[in-house]
Amino acid sequence: MKRLTLEEIGQIAGVSRSTVSRVINDHPNIRPAVRQRVEDVIRQTGYQPNSAARSLASSQSRVFGLVMPSILQSAFADPYYPLVIQAISHACNQHDYTPGLFLFQTPEEEEKVSQRIVASGLIDGLIITADTINSTFVSKIQQYDIPFVQIGRPPASNAAAISYVDVDNEAGAYLAASHLVQLGYRRIGQLATAHNTAGADRDAGFRHALADRGLEVDEALVKVSDFSEAGGYQAMQTLLSRQPEAVFAQSDAIALGAVRAIRDRGLNVPQDIAVVGFDDMPLAANADPPLTTVRQPINRTGMLAVETLIDIVRTTPEPARHIVLPVELVIRASSGAVN
Amino acid sequence: MKRLTLEEIGQIAGVSRSTVSRVINDHPNIRPAVRQRVEDVIRQTGYQPNSAARSLASSQSRVFGLVMPSILQSAFADPYYPLVIQAISHACNQHDYTPGLFLFQTPEEEEKVSQRIVASGLIDGLIITADTINSTFVSKIQQYDIPFVQIGRPPASNAAAISYVDVDNEAGAYLAASHLVQLGYRRIGQLATAHNTAGADRDAGFRHALADRGLEVDEALVKVSDFSEAGGYQAMQTLLSRQPEAVFAQSDAIALGAVRAIRDRGLNVPQDIAVVGFDDMPLAANADPPLTTVRQPINRTGMLAVETLIDIVRTTPEPARHIVLPVELVIRASSGAVN
């Protein structure tokens, strides 16, 4: 079952190698009858063009790199990433691209591998996610002429020049906090994060919501956490002594940790303290109590990142594309709005 | 900053293209002085060989496919997979391989994409994980001559011919169940799974442990779950009416769901019901109560899968490699053995 070549397909179909190539690449100006004949042969033989030859001749690999710079310990632990990855994989499959995975656990690994992928021509473009505020990866990558799109807004300093797909974190946090205010809570805390712009935007939305309702933010009620359940648990423990009536957690994992901390103190959610999360991960609905949270369209985020990158690669990188997806508040029991 | 070619590097270093190629590929029989000179030029220019040209000439892409056939909904939700993926990514980075990601959510996607990867020459070998008992992916892939290693034992019918890396699931479950027996529990339940051979092996270990201690397995105390927290919660709910004294859950996520179900019934862990999990995920230690569980070496599993595949690709596929890694019991509070 030896691998066939273009030439051989051409022989079988009675045309030249070029014609077969044109059929495969959907060129116009092929006589329908010929196209038909060639397509039949391709189907019958199960022919697949050799991808190395293709990229060499066309300097296009149809491989994208999915890079997560500086995975601290297991930032991967947040179920958000498996979900974006799934979405990206799916979109790549649909568009006949192959997603290559590049996780960097140390600066050395990042340096060595990014060197390789940037210059070897293996990759047509990059999707960058899980970037942190003080990572230098993006600015390094900008020096090469490899197209990329980022998932999540880049820091304001160079956001204008960078294509990205983000969700409206600020609006989401605004919705969440407003919801709590409207329910009558006044001492509203926040379990914040400090790794990326999503955290900053959610913080801004939280503050705007309170300000718009004439409430002042009590800084003693704002605690910084990482994006994990354990982080939420710890942060909530320190927050408990301040006796908040409600708390906005910047992710569902954090919210779940907070709920656990509240319970361990012998208090109830939402009766004693209301909790709102962010993300609407699958586990939010099954949590106890079911979590009021801000739903972000993770699947669309991943799909759009791929499609935007394809667009950039096929057409022109200028101007940078900026996509911000809407989010919505999902009201469940943990905020005390239902039953 | 145009991309250089072998020829140009050769010109700068005053040697032929072949000599540069030899240096890059670590061939013997190069005069040290020449090697030095060439290496210097390569370093100074930041030259990276074009990977398409390389694969075309050598028919080796240095790309591995990481495939997860038939991702049911979000089998990905189990934190196990992010961890293996991280390990595989890391090992690939070390060995200058690129991991391509292939997640299949539908049979059509599987069919279409696997067709492409198998015949296009894009990929040197496959690492298959998350395969389910009644998946046909592996048997399809066997018909091509693409090397692969599986993570997790294949069904006995063709395990002998397939290279795989697995952990000793049976021994692990045996340890877990024996631990419960030794603590004096008699009515010991199991939250089992039915998707893969890991579940079957853990079931076998559980049964052997009870049998070896002269206990009979009460089939009413064995409930089938999927690998999720929610699944564990549900399965435990149905198990509760049978009043088990202890329960062995086939994964930590299941165990956590079980703990939640037990609590919701107003009972305590481990006082009323002891719980043991499997995996020792990061969250097991932070759980409340900390989870007694069987630790499996996920990181080594991923690394060895990569290294085994490299070995197979470089040498000969025969005979199939079978690696089974040891596991260990980690005793914490949930089984009632401490405090």
Add this chain to the structure above:
DNA sequence: CTGAAAGCGCTAACAC
């Protein structure tokens, strides 16, 4: 609308 022919940048015989 189709074919011939010239590479893409590298590896690997084969010479010397």
Add this chain to the structure above:
DNA sequence: GTGTTAGCGCTTTCAG
């Protein structure tokens, strides 16, 4: 030890 040369299988002018 090192250079020369012939491809790897495809895309893409250029003719016709």
